[in-house]
Amino acid sequence: MIISKDNMGALADAIGATQTVYVPGTERAATRFVAHKKGEPVVLGGANVRMPPKDLLFPATEKMYRWKKHEGQLSLETEAAAHEPFTVLGVRPCDMASVAKLDLVFLTKGFVDEFYQARRDAATFVAVTCVDPDGDCFCEAMGVRLDAAPAADVLLVDRGGAYEAKPQTEKGEAAVAAWAEALGAGADAAAGDAVEAHCTLNPAAAKAEERLRAEDFDNVWHSVADYCLTCGTCTFECPTCYCFDISQDVRADEGARFRCWDSCMFTQYTLMAGNHNPRADRASRVRQRFMHKLRYFADRYGEGLCVGCGRCIRDCPAGVDIAAIIDAVATAPEHELTEAARTVQADEAKKEAAHV
Amino acid sequence: MNDATQIVRERATALLADGTVAAVVGWAAGRGDHDRHVFVARTPEEAALLVADQYCGALAAKRVLSLLDEGKIALVARGCESRAVNRFMADRQLKRDQVHVIGWPCPGMLDPATGDALKRCTECQRRNPVLSDEVVGDPVPEPELDRFAELERFEQKTPEERRAFFQDMYESCIRCYACRNACPCCTCRVCFVDQERVGWMGEEFTADQARYYGTVRAFHTGDRCIECGECQRVCPQHLPLMLLMHKQVRDIDGLFGPYPGGGMEPEGPDPLRTYHTDDLEEFM
Numbered sequence: 001m002i003i004s005k006d007n008m009g010a011l012a013d014a015i016g017a018t019q020t021v022y023v024p025g026t027e028r029a030a031t032r033f034v035a036h037k038k039g040e041p042v043v044l045g046g047a048n049v050r051m052p053p054k055d056l057l058f059p060a061t062e063k064m065y066r067w068k069k070h071e072g073q074l075s076l077e078t079e080a081a082a083h084e085p086f087t088v089l090g091v092r093p094c095d096m097a098s099v100a101k102l103d104l105v106f107l108t109k110g111f112v113d114e115f116y117q118a119r120r121d122a123a124t125f126v127a128v129t130c131v132d133p134d135g136d137c138f139c140e141a142m143g144v145r146l147d148a149a150p151a152a153d154v155l156l157v158d159r160g161g162a163y164e165a166k167p168q169t170e171k172g173e174a175a176v177a178a179w180a181e182a183l184g185a186g187a188d189a190a191a192g193d194a195v196e197a198h199c200t201l202n203p204a205a206a207k208a209e210e211r212l213r214a215e216d217f218d219n220v221w222h223s224v225a226d227y228c229l230t231c232g233t234c235t236f237e238c239p240t241c242y243c244f245d246i247s248q249d250v251r252a253d254e255g256a257r258f259r260c261w262d263s264c265m266f267t268q269y270t271l272m273a274g275n276h277n278p279r280a281d282r283a284s285r286v287r288q289r290f291m292h293k294l295r296y297f298a299d300r301y302g303e304g305l306c307v308g309c310g311r312c313i314r315d316c317p318a319g320v321d322i323a324a325i326i327d328a329v330a331t332a333p334e335h336e337l338t339e340a341a342r343t344v345q346a347d348e349a350k351k352e353a354a355h356v
Numbered sequence: 357m358n359d360a361t362q363i364v365r366e367r368a369t370a371l372l373a374d375g376t377v378a379a380v381v382g383w384a385a386g387r388g389d390h391d392r393h394v395f396v397a398r399t400p401e402e403a404a405l406l407v408a409d410q411y412c413g414a415l416a417a418k419r420v421l422s423l424l425d426e427g428k429i430a431l432v433a434r435g436c437e438s439r440a441v442n443r444f445m446a447d448r449q450l451k452r453d454q455v456h457v458i459g460w461p462c463p464g465m466l467d468p469a470t471g472d473a474l475k476r477c478t479e480c481q482r483r484n485p486v487l488s489d490e491v492v493g494d495p496v497p498e499p500e501l502d503r504f505a506e507l508e509r510f511e512q513k514t515p516e517e518r519r520a521f522f523q524d525m526y527e528s529c530i531r532c533y534a535c536r537n538a539c540p541c542c543t544c545r546v547c548f549v550d551q552e553r554v555g556w557m558g559e560e561f562t563a564d565q566a567r568y569y570g571t572v573r574a575f576h577t578g579d580r581c582i583e584c585g586e587c588q589r590v591c592p593q594h595l596p597l598m599l600l601m602h603k604q605v606r607d608i609d610g611l612f613g614p615y616p617g618g619g620m621e622p623e624g625p626d627p628l629r630t631y632h633t634d635d636l637e638e639f640m
Contacts, residue, residue: 029528029593050592060530060561135388226419227394231534233592247559260559266533268550282422317534317590318414319386319393 001165001180003156004189008042008163012089014182015175020086022056024049033088044090044128044156044163048137048309052095052239053088057102057119060236061260064115064246069253080114083122087175090156094139094309096127096149098239103151104301105242124171127152128163131195136310138201138323144307146197160192199308203323204330205294209304212295215335218283220328221290225283227318232263234312234320235289240305243269264288290325360408360460363492364432367458368403371430377456378427381419383412390468394419398426408432408492413465413474415586417441418540421449429455432492434462436476436584438485439619440540443582446623449543459488461496476585479503479598486620503583507602522567528593529566535587535597541577541618548572571600578604579628582619611636 003011015021016036023042025034032051036042063079091099106116127149133139139146149155153172156163165187167173180187211217235241245262248255262269270279279285297305306322313321368380380403384395390411396419397403417440420429431437441457444450462483465474481503484495502508513521533549536542549557549569558565574597583605587597609615612627612635624630 028524029595061559223396226396227414229534229537229590231537231590232530232532233534236530236532237592245559249558249560258560260561263532266550268552271552315592317538317592319391321387321391324387 001176001187002159002162002189002191003165003179003183003187004162005044006161007183007186007189008044008089009040010183010186011179012036012040012042013038014179015087015089017182019084022053022086022088024090033090036089042089045132045158047132047134048092048095048130048311050311050315051237052098052309052311053091054098054102054239054242056086056088057099057123058106058116058242058244061258062115064257064259066256067254080118083118085122085124087124087126089126091125091127091149091152092130092309093127093144093146093149094130094137094307095239096125096152097139097142097144097307098309099125100151101240101297101301101303101305101307102242109300124154124175125149125152126154126156126175128156129158129194131158131197133197133199134310134314135200136313136323137199137308138203138310139308140199141202141205141323141326142304142306142308146199147194158195160195162189162191164191164194201310201323203326205304205306205326207330208326209294209298211329211332212291215332217329217332217335218287220325220332221283221287224290224320224325225281225286228265228282228286228320229318230265230267230282230285231317232265233315233317235263235265236261237311237315239309239311240293240307264292286320290322293322294326294329358409360463360492361406364406364408364458364460365403367490367492368397368406368430368432369400371456371458372397372403373400376428377430379423380406380430380432380458381416381423382406382408382432383414383416388468390466392468396423406432408460410463410466411468413467413476413589415440415538415540415584415589417444418538420444420455421543424450424454428453431455431457432460433457433485433488434460435480435482435484435486436462436582436586438487439482439582439617440584441487442619442622443540443580444543446619446626447541447543447580452622457485457488457490459485459491461485461491461493463496464499474585474589476589476598479506479583479585479602481583481617482620487622504602504606506596507599507606510599523563525595526567526570527563528595529563529570530593531561531566531569532592534590534592536573538586538590539573539577540582540584540586541580542573548576570597574600574604577601579608579626580618581605583617 012021012023021036022033023036027034030051031049033053065076065078068075106113130146153169154175155166165176167176243262244259246259248257265285271277293306371377380397383392384405385407386393392411394414394416397406417437420431423429464477467474581601585598605617608627615627
């Protein structure tokens with residue numbers, strides 16, 4: 001099915017007839033995915049939205065359960081429930097890759113987060129191939145292709161004046177069939193060749209990941225900590241940062257538990273009872289953020305946690321640049337091996353000796 | 357290389373080489389042509405990386421406070437940084453002999469993305485450093501700008517429009533605390549929002565909590581603000597944070613002035629914490 005770019009508004013109207021459809025727009029001082037209003041134009045090209053789509057699956061603040069005490073009886077009421085179906089239209093390959101990573105966090109390794117799952121099951125993701133990478137985009141270095149979004153239900157391939165809609169899941173097949181019916185002749189536009197685009201920024205991520213396993217880069221973390229403000233901008237704008245904190249709102253005999261986004265950049269993040277803080281200094285928090293993005297997540301899930309969307313570079317008020325940090329690590333002169341790496345090497349040597 | 361960069365590098369190298377200071381706080385270049393970030397040079401080799409040109413948008417002064425354990429610190433200081441040094445001294449965060457001020461008469465900074473003048477520079481009163489141990493280059497003419505223009509436009513709004521304006525502003529705040537972390541007046545060891553056991557502040561991301569944070573921070577810094585505008589520059593949502601600051605500065609000037617703004621002199625003026633027998637007492 002080929003849909004003219006001029007028909008994106010009509011497409012959003014058609015989907016919007018039965019469910020909420022989120023499209024790139026501006027709301028609350030930022031570009032983000034906003035609920036489409038019937039009749040408004042929809043444009044999928046240009047710069048990516050500043051706020052990623054993660055809050056549609058994992059809201060910044062989310063009620064978990066309420067409790068109430070009445071005549072000595074305690075009652076609990078969960079807030080987790082099936083979610084109304086919704087569609088996200090115009091997600092870039094980088095952001096679609098971020099959803100796949102959030103799926104790993106919230107749905108695998110033996111625990112399913114019911115709040116996330118309710119929204120995830122209700123969502124239909126319509127991705128669009130990216131033809132507008134800017135100077136801070138480096139998704140290709142992080143294993144994302146600009147012309148593919150395997151986690152999406154439907155992929156819109158940019159073919160000049162029109163998009164070719166390719167369903168990729170059962171949900172996607174049903175969606176595209178419904179669009180064809182709703183759009184009629186509007187679903188049969190002329191198409192050119194698929195537009196090809198590439199990132200100009202290509203940090204050496206694989207090399208950095210490998211070296212972060214074996215060496216200490218304290219000098220890198222300290223030099224970044226010399227200018228990082230340790231504010232939460234990067235973590236809140238990051239499409240894959242998923243840390244949250246659980247809090248409560250307690251009244252006399254009722255209350256609610258809720259969770260909200262937290263940031264490893266904040267001093268409070270690791271503050272423990274008795275006032276001990278293992279990451280009290282800026283450099284250790286900077287180290288944690290980049291080690292998690294570039295190495296720890298890969299240790300646990302087999303892939304890194306950065307999708308190269310470039311938001312943290314574009315909007316960092318202090319000029320912290322993850323692409324430059326990746327290259328600084330990849331090209332640094334050889335360091336002393338870390339204690340952990342030495343132990344691993346010794347163990348491997350022992351194993352080899354035993355085999356012989 | 358421009359003259360200022362060259363002189364700053366030479367002076368930083370000399371100060372580090374002869375042991376006058378342990379580190380020099382300035383700026384260095386990032387990946388992009390016009391990317392600059394705050395930079396701490398601790399060796400003569402690192403001093404060769406310092407840059408002082410029209411893209412050094414960030415306020416460098418606050419970094420000095422976290423380096424005091426390393427020894428005496430040199431700071432490349434424009435008008436705004438020098439006023440921050442006065443602020444730190446008045447707030448007992450810094451002693452004069454802990455900092456060596458390399459004054460840099462400021463040419464005004466540009467936004468690296470657009471090439472336009474930074475907003476904080478279009479509202480600047482003092483481009484030449486108000487204190488220094490040495491100065492790089494010749495004094496520049498002080499700007500003749502109306503820093504309250506935005507405030508005056510705002511005050512034309514009706515009360516309903518103002519309410520809607522602030523509601524929109526605080527709904528947009530993502531509470532990243534960049535404004536607080538960048539502010540030279542925010543030097544509390546533990547910020548009120550981080551005092552979890554007291555529970556001043558709820559953790560929910562709502563307009564109410566953001567308004568509570570934003571207004572308390574504005575009032576806590578109102579009579580000390582040096583009007584550097586760094587809070588607004590660092591805000592990732594580009595919120596008009598300087599409105600409330602300019603409002604307070606202008607009110608203090610009108611009610612208890614003359615008040616030129618914070619950090620102009622090493623000790624004060626400090627009108628809200630200074631009692632005069634002829635102070636206004638309209639409320640009595």
